Amino acid sequence: MAGGDSVRGLRGWLSRLRSEPPPDEAQPPAAGQPPAPDGPVVTSKTLQRFLAVLGTRPAPVLLDLGPFSGANVTYFGRLLSCKVILGDLFADLDHHVRDGRGSDIPAFLSNRFTLDDSSIDGVLLWDVYDYLDRRAAQALSAVLVRALRDDGAVMGFFGGANQVCIGSTRFVVEDESHVRLRPYESILTRHGWMQNRDIIKMFDGLRVADSFLLQNGWREMLLRKGGAGRPVI
Secondary structure: OOHHHHHHHHHHHHHHHHOOOOOOOOOOOOOOOOOOOOOOEEEOOOHHHHHHHHHOOOOOEEEEOOOOOHHHHHHHHHHHOOEEEEOOHHHHHHHHHHOOOHHHHHHHHHOOOOOOOOOEEEEEEEOHHHHOOHHHHHHHHHHHHHHEEEEEEEEEEEOOHHHOEEEEEEEEEEEOOEEEEEEEEEEEEEOOOOOHHHHHHHOEOEEEEEEEEOOOOOEEEEEEEOOOOOOOO
């Protein structure tokens, strides 16, 4: 499919999706329980481009590493007719830390997913790398780069050193340009240690397709496998 046709086709899908009511995030809370807080909304600069990559492929395979979101599964399935592999690494990492097994995380991540080489079209990192040390991040990156298909895409948010905090975030896609941030209870600590050079080195074999500094201080990146590179913005 030509590039212009694929973009127009994706815009048509997005338009149809926006006309439908948004899916519920989960089952409604039990009587007497307050609903989950909505949380702030951030404008994504790369999500639509990430969707455009997957939209050109028949029955794409998407790996989502963030906390489970029923709304996201419905959104991506409806929009892309894709298979969504739910990673939910935050739950895994939280269990390791609570059990005092933080040093085992790199080995765990090396074997967490049973993925064939070149079997994944897209990966949603969200901000998981902010909670990994260098060894753990290298272990996960090696798995993802190997599993990604040629010209596949990886989308992620990377915080800075001024964003150190305890607790995690559930990312809920509102539309192709907006993501809602909801608190996700955990004891994990956000480190925010990765600079641009660390990200590029960590994902050896991928190229930076887009990079934007968001108002909240995150750097949002879209990485692609193969092809010519481009400088980080």
